[in-house]
Amino acid sequence: MGAIFRREMGAFFTSPVAYVYLTVYYVFAGVCFYLFTLSYGIADMSSFFSMLFWANFLLIPVLTMRSFSEEKMQKTDQGLLTAPVSLGGIVLGKYFAALMMYTIGVAIIFVYALILSFFGTVAWGIVAANFIALLLLGAAFIAVGVFISSLTESQFIAYIISLLLLLVMCVMQELAGLIEGASVPELFQPVVNLLATGMNAISFYNKFYDFTCGLFDLSSVLFYVSTAAVFNFLTVRVLETRRWR
């Protein structure tokens, strides 16, 4: 796992991926920071944090699209799969490398908080809670991205599918609202309500929003972590079943 993690990190920085990702992420964060915090002249970063949420579905697929697709395309996966390492080790090595890149991006919020601290009082607890929230969100989304990447040989397809899937996950609560508002026959109302409740329950945004307000909920943490675990497990299964074909 360690070897794969180090190689992945190296690959990020010897290819344009790391630079493109970090540049776009920092520019986006910078613009949001200016628009939602600096321009108001307040030291409250909560709207800035909720904006960062929306960067993820666009940018996380950039980090994950190549992880298995490229290996499959270049046939380098043959080297990994015939080496004395477990499938779990391979998947986690790649997963944590992407998560590391993501963390490097997210860590920029501390710089912004530091800047703010010269002009006002920064609630460091909330900043830290948001950092953790963003990490947890990334942990779940990256697992999804890596999983999608294991399904296809094409980085482009991996990017598009991950983007769409993450978008759906991001707007789950909006979809739930739409369904609730829809006029349906009386008979189906309970089904619709159940569906809406279910969709709200798996909404990433709702849970994330609680964090941005400084509410630390253990069940939310568990939700993010188990999403990550489930998708990493699925990725292992994909690699395993591919051998049996």
Next chain:
Amino acid sequence: MIEVKNLTKYYGDHLAVDNISFTVEDGEILGFLGPNGAGKSTTMNMLTGYISSSSGQALINGVDILEDPIKAKASIGYLPELPPLYQNMTVMGYLNFVYDLKKCKLPRKSHLKEICNLCKITDVSHRIIRHLSKGYRQRVGMAQALVGNPPILILDEPTVGLDPKQIIEIRNLVKKLGKRHTLILSSHILSEIQAVCDRVIIINKGKMAANDTLENLTKSISSINRMIVRLDGKREEVLTAIRRIPGVTSVRADMERENGIYDYEIVMEQDADIRIMLNEMCHEHGWSIYKMASDEMTLEDIFMRITMGEGMPDEAASKKKPVIRLVTPEEQRAQAEAQAEAEAAAGESEEKSDEGGNE
């Protein structure tokens, strides 16, 4: 030691490898011979745990590759058909990665240096793999397989796509490696196998067609006694005359080389020497000999016959015997069907050709 028992692989409905069994003893160099698409790579991929078999078993030093893959893989160095090289890494960076990946315990610097020297990639060790030529990439692939000094090496077509000089270099390297490792080498190039391997397995359409030592193969090859004679004189007359010579089992006219001069392919009984009689015959009829050459059957002939048997029926008939000898009784059973077919094809052709078969 590698033990393969009834290994079978289906890709969907397509049967890629059909019930292959063999063993490779420690220190042996085994050649895997077959045309493209015969199932060589599939077999090797199953041995190395890249894909799993549909049924059957592969034991690497007694460890089932599917039951304890990590332990089994640790004793294999594998060079796949396409070396698994990361294009953006330097050679040294890549080898270091492989070293970590295999959790190698040997001293890093000296071990990697030794491998680089062995594969002659020391002078490119700091270059990016993407910029290397095919020959160098193949050697880096070889180096990758050698990291960790695994007791078993499996090399899938290590010389494919290389120029003749590089082929000789890789071949020498393989020979050198064969002294320290158990080695399986696949190729569709016969001279390569002939040059380095102790034992040969010929595989065709997923089935094992032959499994014998080179020595035995050569023995069965030399037991066939053939020669080519170039003569003038009328074709029919020459054929009848040659057929009358004692010791000749069959004769066949080949191409017309010059105006009225043909090549005749003569198959003789074992130990028969008809050269003097041929000369006398020519003298009697007033013909002249333009060329006389003994035509030993090579591994190439056997290979061609096994892999495209139906394509050249006359040959198939004349060379049937040695090939049956190559196959052990157990394999013979598996091959019975294929042989029956080949015999039928050969029988038909005998009826058609005026020279007829033989033996």
